[in-house]
Amino acid sequence: MDLLLMLFSLLVSYLTFKIWKRIDSKRDQNCYILDYQCHKPSDDRMVNTQFSGDVILRNKHLRLNEYKFLLKAIVSSGIGEQTYAPRLFFEGREQHPTIQDAISEMEEFYIDTIEKVLERNKISPSDIDILVVNVSMLNSTPSLSARIINHYKMRDDIKVFNLTAMGCSASVIAIDIVKNIFKTYKNKLALVVTSESLSPNWYSGSNRSMILANCLFRSGGCAVLLTNKRSLSRRAMFKLRCLVRTHHGARDDSFNACIQKEDELGHIGVHLDKTLPKAATRAFVDNLKVITPKILPVTELLRFMLCLLIKKLRQNPSKGSNVAQAAPKAGIKAGINFKTGIDHFCIHTGGKAVIDAIGYSLDLNEYDLEPARMTLHRFGNTSASSLWYVLGYMEAKKRLMRGDRVFMISFGAGFKCNSCVWEVVRDLNVGEAKGNVWNHCIDEYPPKSLLNPFFEKYGWINEEDDPDTFKIPDELM
DSSP: OHHHHHHHHHHHHHHHHHHHHHHHHHTTOOOOOEEEEEOOOOOOEHHHHHHHHHHHOOOOOOOOOHHHHHHHHHHHOOOOOEEEEOHHHTTTTTTHHHHHHHHHHHHHHHHHHHHHHHHHOOOOOOOOOOOEETTTTTTOSSSSHHHHHHHHHHTHHHHHHHEEEEEEGHHHHHHHHHHHHHSSSSOOOOEEEEEETTTTOOOSOOOOHHHHHHHOOOOOOEEEEOOOGGGGGTSSSSSEEEEEEEEOSSSHHHTEEEEEEOOSSSSSEEEEEETHHHHHHHHHHHHHHHHHHHSOOOOHHHHHHHHHHHHHOOOHHHHHHHHHHHHHHOOOOOSOOGGGTEEEEOOOSOOOOHHHHHHHHHHHHHHHHHHHHHHHHOOOOOOGGGHHHHHHHHHHOOOTTTTOOOEEEEEEETTEEEEEEEEOSOOOOOOTTTTTTTTTTTTGSSOOOOOOOOHHHHHGGGGGOOTTTTTGGGGOO
16 A cells, blocks of 8 residues: 555656646746847938938939829828938939948948847857848848858857848747747847848839839848846846737739839839738738737637627628628728737838728727837838837837737738737836937927928929929929
């Protein structure tokens, strides 16, 4: 009897140990953000609408109607007067870039951000175990990741990933790579470097579906320091709760919605197809279907299911089909209260229309959309790094408190919608946010008006002039 009791005790102890070990190992797989540093280019690279108009005028392939179309796009984009562009734009060489222009643009960015974030956290470059670099529109040899390793003399056993052509959603993809590595390797430090190279990607043709990209993007970037070390968890800012990636590349219309190609005259640019809004909506809906059960309480999910059931029972079949046909034009509402599980919404600043559409779909108010709108106004669309500028705005405004959850939403060519949820692990609403790119101007935001000054100065922008008689004002010549 004593022997059986002893064997039983050993079995229970063994099972308890295995369960504890499994739970304990999970703690080593957590993904934390220790710190991040967004890039603020020097003021001599600052762009306003007047300068944008001057750059557009240098394109000799544009007719007057295309010029007016671009100015309309700029002044209605939500982008302000203090964004940044590469240096070759100020030298008038945007149509004749060199590979060195692109590399210099990236070097200026990553030397600034990486040095600041490592120095602030007293971490040596040789301490970095994992490096993930994502720059969609530049594929140099050696790679940008190799250039960073060479510049900082990092270890020869560093695990390195160089992502290209992932579009504006690449930041979340990079985080996903780090998260999966953390599942296998303990006590690691990772550095995610995200930006976009604008220097070699100016479109000099006149195709309307391709010249629009010239107006949307601005210079920027971010370096993010992550870890799964328990010893550093108390110093961390955020903890990754979940991440979902949706890729609709198998659908031809989604695949071709945003694609780099040559126009009729051989000029290379990014074609934005008329199917883009529909492709984005479809990817967004599918992404929400997966991530919603992971981030919202059961009570809200049950309420939503009950409301959906009642709506279907009451719905007239013929009216229902008409509503379904009209939905893409009016936008699609999720019909679920995301604020029951999310405190802050970190939305990709793809443009005013993108922010408005997500706000409408998730039933968000202006307070929720303010960080994205202000980021678009101050820094423009900085591609994959835009999410971190939005997060920086929340931190600088002292919105982030311990336990809050931040929902990041991004879109990219392919077509992709990637999202993730971060939990704030310590109060970030006390004292000045060290190194925050917003510190110099946060008190000025939100401004009284986001209206572009060109609306008042040049009323002809919204006039429906005959393109044959339309003339460019002398002050823009």
